Amino acid sequence: MRQSKSLIRTYREPPADAETKSHRLLVRGGYVRQLTSGVYTFLPLGWRIMKKIMRIIREEMDAIGGQEIFMPSLSPSSLWEESGRWESFGDDMFRLKDRKGRDYALAPTHEEVIAEIARNTVYSYKDLPQIWYQLQTKFRDEPRPRGGLLRVREFIMKDSYSLDATWEGLDESYAKHREAYKRIFTRCGLKFVHVKASTGLMGGKESEEFMVISDAGEDRLVICDSCGYAANVEVAPAIPVEEVEESPFKERKKVHTPNVRTIEEVSSFLGVEPKFLVKSLVYMTDEGPVLVLVRGDHEVNEEKLARILKNPRLATAEEVMSLLGVEVGFVGPLGVGLPKVADRSIRYLRGFVVGGGEKDYHIVGVNPEDLGDVRWEDVRYAVEGDLCPVCGKPLKQVNAIEIGHIFKLGTRYSESMGVYFTDRDGQRKPVIMGSYGIGPGRIMVSAVELYGTENSMLWPKSIAPFDAHIIDLVGEGEEVYNLLREAGYDVLWDDREERAGVKFKDADLIGIPIRIVVGRAWKDGKVEVQDLWKGERYEVPKENLIEEMGKLVDRG
RNA sequence: CGGGGCGUAGCGCAGCCUGGUCAGCGCGCCCGGUUCGGGACCGGGAGGUCCCGGGUUCAAAUCCCGGCGCCCCGACCA
Incomplete structure (x- = not known):
């Protein structure tokens, strides 16, 4: 080209x-x-x-x-109704109607x-x-x-x-x-x-x-x-390190926390790391409401939750209010009659913070044994530092x-x-x-993402847009171009009337890993060959170019 | 869906608060010349529904109202 x-x-x-x-x-x-x-x-x-x-x-x-x-993109709603996905795909599915008003999905x-x-x-x-x-x-x-x-x-x-x-x-x-x-x-x-x-x-x-x-x-x-x-x-699986972590709160007491609700707010208000806060979330299930507890720096994984509870769904703010009589944000596990499921990592916390069970209060200095009857389960997403389920070493995220x-x-x-x-x-x-x-x-x-920089790309040879890029700096690259084409190579020939710098900068962006520079050595019948993956450049007489290409090109 | 930002030439942007003197800059593009192995320089030139619609005003890119579009963050986590 x-x-x-x-x-x-x-x-x-x-x-x-x-x-x-x-x-x-x-x-x-x-x-x-x-x-x-x-x-x-x-x-x-x-x-x-x-x-x-x-x-x-x-x-x-x-x-x-x-x-x-090769299947079509247009697909009638009836097909999707059979599998139930006309409903379950929801808004992620593009839908349209034909002139007769029939429904289709893309x-x-x-x-x-x-x-x-x-x-x-x-x-x-x-x-x-x-x-x-x-x-x-x-x-x-x-x-x-x-x-x-x-x-x-x-x-x-x-x-x-x-x-x-x-x-x-x-x-x-x-x-x-x-x-x-x-x-x-x-x-x-x-x-x-x-x-x-x-x-x-x-x-x-x-x-x-x-x-x-x-x-x-x-x-x-x-x-x-x-x-x-x-x-x-x-x-x-989220496997916590079995090492007890002690918060600064040694004594259990109720603390006035006016309008302090979110993990970030509570954490900075009380001056304690988020891991010492325990979130209490109310889930509605087919067997009634359940209180789920995870550390403030952890997130509930509802897929895991669904393995131990029947059809869990987070309760709405209204449901929480009518069940517990307390605003979302101050829900706590102490003195609550609901069944409790807690993430196993909470076992290793001492002196943590929970919602006070009444507006504008939290309770600090709580220990696992204070929670009463609790199912200890894995209900959260794994995070960095959890232990490898295979070898027990800490994981990286x-x-x-x-x-x-x-x-x-x-x-x-x-x-x-x-x-x-x-x-x-x-x-x-x-x-x-x-x-x-x-x-x-x-x-x-x-x-x-793997091989690019801010100003350049280097394509793996197997997927590069061309086998080679001819950087023609003397306006005489046609001979090389024809040579390579006749040998069956797919090459890009920069035959533009541009200065060398422009051609090299553009070539860097285009990222073809083999470059053939027709430049100062051309007067001696040579071209400069560059293999950008190997970081090599050397001169090759034009007679030997095809042979050299055989060694360099790799179509995967 | 919640929050934030943006929309002016192909690309990147200024101008908007404080309405008029405002259609501007850089890159790119076209023409001429010099230059020529890492985004050259000089001179000349073309290119715009200032996102759209309505309103206010003698006057709107600029102010007001409504819409559309694009980007980012978050998204049942208290």
């Missing part, structure tokens, strides 16, 4: 509202362009990267027996459509297993798009679905995907971890996420440096970008949508499903 004729535009300054590094760089380098909130155009540079990523994904999906299909995922195809094509155990996949546009009306391409409302997703006759079969399809995913992310040049994850809205039995550790990420992981354990904080997620769905969709097959024994059984996703755009963003 001749750069002078290309739609490659770089900007000296990033858009003012871009906060994350990848967002700034992707816009500055002219890879993508925002159309509206959470909706982006991929310009040639960005789209080339996406196509490279998608090629790798296709190769690995095909290698595990995946068959590529599909946020495709389990329902897969089920619809499967129930009309899979009849017998002989038809199983199957793996179907697609690379297709998804729509999700996120409450808040974020960080440029990090969280968007329209995006390409590789989604695949496995159909099996047995649970062992599902385990196999799942394992195949896990291995394929590792190969895909490795080939894309990413450093990643895979972690146990929560199944959330998808439902199902088991799931793992593939994560790139990055400050820009929206997910929180706990990782163990000594044994390699890693998990999303949503599912990691990091942010991460989710690039892939695999789920064992089971029979949730096949049962609700009637996807049955006839087994060997003549019995009709629900097909056992798995569902698996990768965000190619997230792979691109993660690469920038």
Whole structure:
């Protein structure tokens, strides 16, 4: 590609509202362009990267027996009503009506459509297993798009679905995907971890996420440096250090705390660290209200809570008032008749602070034994410093970008949508499903977060937009350009009438890892070759260039 | 959904409080010249529904009302 004729535009300054590094760089380098909130155009540079990523994904999906299909984005409400997700997806789903007033969704995922195809094509155990996949546009009306391409409302997703006759079969399809995913992310040049994850809205039995550790990420992981354990904080067991911590309050007494409600307010009013405050939260369950206690610096994990209580839901301020006769903010555990569930970490606190059970009062100097009859459970998100469930060493907390997620769905969709097959024994059984996703755009963003700087990018060779970038400083690069093209290389030739500095700065932004500089050595028939990953540069006679390229180019 | 910020040329911004003298600057773009291996310099030039609608006023980018859009933080945690 001749750069002078290309739609490659770089900007000296990033858009003012871009906060994350990848967002700034992707816009500055002219890879993508925002159309509206959470909706982006991929310009040639960005789209080339996406196509490279998608090629790798296709190769690995095909290698595990995946068959590529292409499903529509428009999808009738009736399909979603069958699975119950017309309701449960809520505002995250884009909805529209056709001219006759019929309801449609812009599909946020495709389990329902897969089920619809499967129930009309899979009849017998002989038809199983199957793996179907697609690379297709998804729509999700996120409450808040974020960080440029990090969280968007329209995006390409590789989604695949496995159909099996047995649970062992599902385990196999799942394992195949896990291995394929590792190969895909490795080939894309990413450093990643895979972690146990929560199944959330998808439902199902088991799931793992593939994560790139990055400050820009929206997910929180706990990782163990000594044994390699890693998990999303949503599912990691929260194991407290068994060491007693003493607050400054040695004596139990009621303290006047006028209008002091939040953890921050109470903490600064009493001059005590948030960990010595114990929050009392009222949850409504199918078996009545329950008081849940966690430390002020911890957060309740409602998924964990749901494992020990029936359908827990935080009580409203009104419900709290009518139950306990006290304003939210001053609820405390002492003298309250509700069943109590407390996080295990509270056992190791002495002299903590709780709500006073009446407006404008807190009680300080409380000890675990004062709480009376309490169920000690794990009801919170894991945090840095909790102990590794595998080796017992303290965990570190990091942010991460989710690039892939695999789920064992089971029979949730096949049962609700009637996807049955006839087994060997003549019995009709629900097909056992798995569902698996990768965000190619997230792979691109993660690469920038990993390898970009404020003014430059360095793409992994396998996903770089071109094999090489010819920096033509003498206006005679055409010979080199033709040479490389004829040898089958995909090269970008900077043939613009610009000064050297401009060309190098732009090349830094574009981030093609192999550079061929046609400059001062050209008069001797030589070019300068740069391998930016190795940090090497050296001169090569033009006759030897193709041979040299063979060593440098790596298409993953 | 709660809170905060912003909207003036392709990009980054000033002007707004204190209405008129206000359509400005830098980058980019076009033309000419000098320069030429790390975002050069000089001269000339093009480019705007000042987000939209309404109002106040002799007069509105500027004041008032309403809307739209974008970004950030938070989001059942007391």
